[in-house]
Amino acid sequence: MTPVLEARGLVKTYDTGGAEVLAVRGIDLSIRRGEFVAIMGPSGCGKSTLLNLLAGLDRPTAGEVWLDGERIDQLSEAGLARMRRRRIGVVFQFFNLMPTLSAIENVELPLLLMGRRRRDARDAASLLMSDLRIGEKHDAAPAHLSGGEQQRVAIARALANTPDLLLADEPTGNLDSVAAREVLALLRAARDRGQTLLLVTHDARVASAADRVIMLRDGRVSDQSELQVARPVAFPFDGGDQG
Numbered sequence: 001m002t003p004v005l006e007a008r009g010l011v012k013t014y015d016t017g018g019a020e021v022l023a024v025r026g027i028d029l030s031i032r033r034g035e036f037v038a039i040m041g042p043s044g045c046g047k048s049t050l051l052n053l054l055a056g057l058d059r060p061t062a063g064e065v066w067l068d069g070e071r072i073d074q075l076s077e078a079g080l081a082r083m084r085r086r087r088i089g090v091v092f093q094f095f096n097l098m099p100t101l102s103a104i105e106n107v108e109l110p111l112l113l114m115g116r117r118r119r120d121a122r123d124a125a126s127l128l129m130s131d132l133r134i135g136e137k138h139d140a141a142p143a144h145l146s147g148g149e150q151q152r153v154a155i156a157r158a159l160a161n162t163p164d165l166l167l168a169d170e171p172t173g174n175l176d177s178v179a180a181r182e183v184l185a186l187l188r189a190a191r192d193r194g195q196t197l198l199l200v201t202h203d204a205r206v207a208s209a210a211d212r213v214i215m216l217r218d219g220r221v222s223d224q225s226e227l228q229v230a231r232p233v234a235f236p237f238d239g240g241d242q243g
């Protein structure tokens, strides 16, 4: 079966005015449809850079990115933007909500950009927000929401187009453990609906919910482990551990 996402010989260097930073040094990876994969590794090992390359938010210096059998790293900016809108949802650590739009306007934005009618977009956004238990926050400005609520708005926005692939960079990184538990439950629910999930995390409990953990070190994959057997029956945040 064609992997939903594939990286081949991916390299990314940053030129910082003379000194070259080798952020990603030749990564091959393949993500199966419906998989939940966590990327871990020490600070600065290239996790966010890799995620941005895979999401088509940045371009590799060398190597290839394939989404569902289509090479995407060579698409034009407009082609990349179209592809992202249709196929990929991205959740960032710092939420990246539009501050001048209300919560529901943030969620419906990708639908409007896809050409959905305003009424349909509003209905779909409203349903998603109710599912994520932020239904009463439609009209709130992002600045007036808690971190967990903002992250749920960001997840609703990422899920609005029912993307095949959900990419998340430290989606629980700025949340307390209660909010983190809720966000992880939402991500797992997305996976259970058949969406493919790739997330960068420092949190071992988040990683323990994944099917596979990819460890990065110095811009390379240092280890990959399947967790099918070790997967806990209970949700890792369940059981009263608030720490």
Ligand SMILES: Nc1ncnc2c1ncn2[C@@H]1O[C@H](COP(=O)(O)OP(=O)(O)OP(=O)(O)O)[C@@H](O)[C@H]1O
Pocket: 014, 015, 016, 021, 022, 023, 041, 042, 043, 044, 045, 046, 047, 048, 049, 050
């Ligand atoms: N825009 C940039 N310009 C120059 N160097 C960069 C840029 N972005 C990242 N880097 C460098 O590339 C390397 C990888 O950074 P990256 O943010 O991908 O790491 P990370 O594993 O996500 O780190 P963290 O866990 O701390 O977020 C680091 O050495 C970083 O300083």
